[in-house]
Amino acid sequence: MELKRIVLGVTGGVAAYKAAELARLMVKDGLDVQVVMTEAARHFVGAATFQAITGHPVFTDLWDERVDNGMAHIDLTRGAEAILVAPASADFMAKLAHGRADDLLSTLCLARDCPLLLAPAMNRQMWEAPPTQRNAAQLKADGVTLLGPASGEQACGEVGFGRMLAPEDLLEALDARFQPKRLSGLKVLITAGPTFEPIDAVRGITNSSSGKMGYAVARAALEAGAEVTLISGPTCLAPPREAKTVAVSSAQEMLAAVEAAADAADIFIGVAAVADYYVLNRSEQKIKKDAHILTLELAPNPDILANISSRPKPPFCVGFAAESENLEEYAELKRRRKHLPLIVANDVTEAVGADAVQLILLDEAGKHVLEQADKRTQARRLIAHIAQLYNTRYQ
Numbered sequence: 318m319e320l321k322r323i324v325l326g327v328t329g330g331v332a333a334y335k336a337a338e339l340a341r342l343m344v345k346d347g348l349d350v351q352v353v354m355t356e357a358a359r360h361f362v363g364a365a366t367f368q369a370i371t372g373h374p375v376f377t378d379l380w381d382e383r384v385d386n387g388m389a390h391i392d393l394t395r396g397a398e399a400i401l402v403a404p405a406s407a408d409f410m411a412k413l414a415h416g417r418a419d420d421l422l423s424t425l426c427l428a429r430d431c432p433l434l435l436a437p438a439m440n441r442q443m444w445e446a447p448p449t450q451r452n453a454a455q456l457k458a459d460g461v462t463l464l465g466p467a468s469g470e471q472a473c474g475e476v477g478f479g480r481m482l483a484p485e486d487l488l489e490a491l492d493a494r495f496q497p498k499r500l501s502g503l504k505v506l507i508t509a510g511p512t513f514e515p516i517d518a519v520r521g522i523t524n525s526s527s528g529k530m531g532y533a534v535a536r537a538a539l540e541a542g543a544e545v546t547l548i549s550g551p552t553c554l555a556p557p558r559e560a561k562t563v564a565v566s567s568a569q570e571m572l573a574a575v576e577a578a579a580d581a582a583d584i585f586i587g588v589a590a591v592a593d594y595y596v597l598n599r600s601e602q603k604i605k606k607d608a609h610i611l612t613l614e615l616a617p618n619p620d621i622l623a624n625i626s627s628r629p630k631p632p633f634c635v636g637f638a639a640e641s642e643n644l645e646e647y648a649e650l651k652r653r654r655k656h657l658p659l660i661v662a663n664d665v666t667e668a669v670g671a672d673a674v675q676l677i678l679l680d681e682a683g684k685h686v687l688e689q690a691d692k693r694t695q696a697r698r699l700i701a702h703i704a705q706l707y708n709t710r711y712q
């Protein structure tokens with residue numbers, strides 16, 4: 318398969334050092350990255366860094382003789398899927414908004430026939446200044462995609478909008494553009510992570526689910542064009558920026574949040590590792606240590622997925638079955654018991670917390686194996702399968 322080629326433009330700003338990390342992530346993601354820097358960017362970070370990371374010479378000059386036909390302004394974007402300028406300075410945005418082309422990068426942006434994405438990065442006041450806002454609006458009207466800026470602490474010590482989005486977020490936004498919009502217009506509800514069942518004011522029962530799979534499924538659904546609500550138990554993960562995320566703790570809280578969102582959902586994917594029991598005799602105060610045997614009474618939690626799938630008009634419900642033995646048999650039984658069109662079986666002894674997993678999809682048509690891959694790839698494959706089943710059923 319031919320690598321997707323992206324031109325990464327770097328303009329002059331403190332955030333230029335983050336562009337090196339972005340380039341590294343892009344290469345790791347399998348993209349062919351051609352870096353073009355402005356003269357100002359070279360004051361912040363060296364071309365040699367990008368050259369080493371991408372394996373390609375870096376270009377700055379419109380008159381660079383390394384391009385055979387002297388047509389660097391056209392040649393470098395030929396066959397490119399997109400130009401991503403990160404960081405995009407206020408000055409560079411002003412230039413683009415007016416169609417100026419006085420250096421290689423601005424010329425490439427003007428002479429392109431591929432999408433242009435900008436990651437603005439500048440001081441808060443520069444971002445808020447009326448001319449910058451005018452330019453940003455003009456660029457959007459011209460079909461340019463603006464990624465960010467984010468709000469937060471800035472290099473100058475001020476706090477506000479103007480920070481470049483994190484390299485991971487930029488890569489995610491770029492990646493999302495390449496994914497087919499299979500779930501466009503659909504609302505997808507997802508549960509993720511473990512639940513936490515309190516024993517007393519500070520202790521509780523939980524499990525080792527990291528939430529990675531559920532969050533990856535949420536990202537893949539977003540990339541496929543869905544509107545996503547993510548109901549998450551406690552995890553250490555950053556929620557996907559574009560999802561509506563509801564943080565919950567116990568299974569009962571998760572059920573309430575799911576019920577509140579389920580009516581509007583077209584698809585419900587239960588990825589959460591919901592605790593099977595909660596503590597009936599929980600203490601409001603911290604239990605004091607003494608010499609007696611402490612007995613916890615455990616009562617079964619509601620089955621959130623079964624609750625939703627047994628509604629008269631359920632959304633298209635997808636379950637996960639983490640098993641440590643008889644994987645397919647147990648998962649298929651679960652699928653039938655919970656009335657699910659699709660269940661995703663994974664081997665709990667290798668799946669929990671891991672980055673790469675094998676998944677087995679079980680539906681009415683039988684079994685489909687998703688060979689071992691990272692959770693993001695698996696989530697995308699799963700979403701493709703769900704979209705196919707959903708569309709066959711409802712369209």
Ligand code: C5P
Binds near residue numbers: 589593619
């Ligand atoms: O029965 P089991 O817990 O193995 O089923 C797993 C599937 O059911 C997962 O999709 C999980 O999110 C969902 N589930 C749930 N509520 C529970 C238990 C499981 O939604 N109380």
